[in-house]
Structure formats: C-alpha cells, structure tokens
Amino acid sequence: MVLFVYTATSKLLDFEHFKMQLEKSPFISAYTDWIIWGLPIVEFTIVGLFLFQRYLVFALYASLFLMSLFTTYIVMVLNFSDDIPCACGGVLESLGWNAHVVFNLAFMALAVICISLSHKKNSPK
Numbered sequence: 001m002v003l004f005v006y007t008a009t010s011k012l013l014d015f016e017h018f019k020m021q022l023e024k025s026p027f028i029s030a031y032t033d034w035i036i037w038g039l040p041i042v043e044f045t046i047v048g049l050f051l052f053q054r055y056l057v058f059a060l061y062a063s064l065f066l067m068s069l070f071t072t073y074i075v076m077v078l079n080f081s082d083d084i085p086c087a088c089g090g091v092l093e094s095l096g097w098n099a100h101v102v103f104n105l106a107f108m109a110l111a112v113i114c115i116s117l118s119h120k121k122n123s124p125k
Helices: 002-013 015-024 029-050 053-080 090-094 097-122
Strands: none
Touching (some): 002 015, 002 029, 029 053, 053 097
C-alpha cells in the first residue's frame, strides 16, 4: 500500500515532470495522455482495495500485475532502446534501472508470497 500511495502521490505532486518523462519514454509516449491520469488512478484504486479484507487477494493480484507490467517495460527499455528516461518520482528516481528491476522483483515476490499464504489460509482443511 505504501509503495503505491508514494508513487501515485509523487507523480501527481510533480505532474509536469512526470508528463515530460512519459512523453520521452520509448514504446509508450503515444499513450502519455492516458498514462498520466490512468496510472495514479490505478495505483490509488489498488490502495483502496487493500483497505477492505474482502478485496485483499484481488488487490494483491492487481499489484502483482501492475508491477509485472512495469518490470516488463523496464526490461524492454533496457534491451531495446537507446534512450532511457525515468518517470519515477522521489526516492525511486535515484535508483538505477537494474536496481529498479530488483526492487520491483522483490515487491512482486512479496505479492506472490502473500497470495500463496492467502490461498492456504482460505483453503479447506
């Protein structure tokens, strides 16, 4: 939850920088107008889902999906693009791209662990 609150808030607080970086981003610049609003909304929506026990597993899957998309994008940029701008904000902007992949993989692993534990907890004994 904290990760998504932080990233969505930092995008909105430094909106012009976020927009400018997206406009320069390989592969997705054509979708900037959708992403600049859609991504923070999706991140805050996932946070909202985490607040309700009923939607916890869905929120975990949504988090895993979003982090997987972003990690795939980073890997594509690292392997298939010459220009690598960062649309991250705050502390995350100081991470290198490889460190960012590791950071994302760690959060993805946490989501998988939580999903697994949730399924074990809810499975009939």
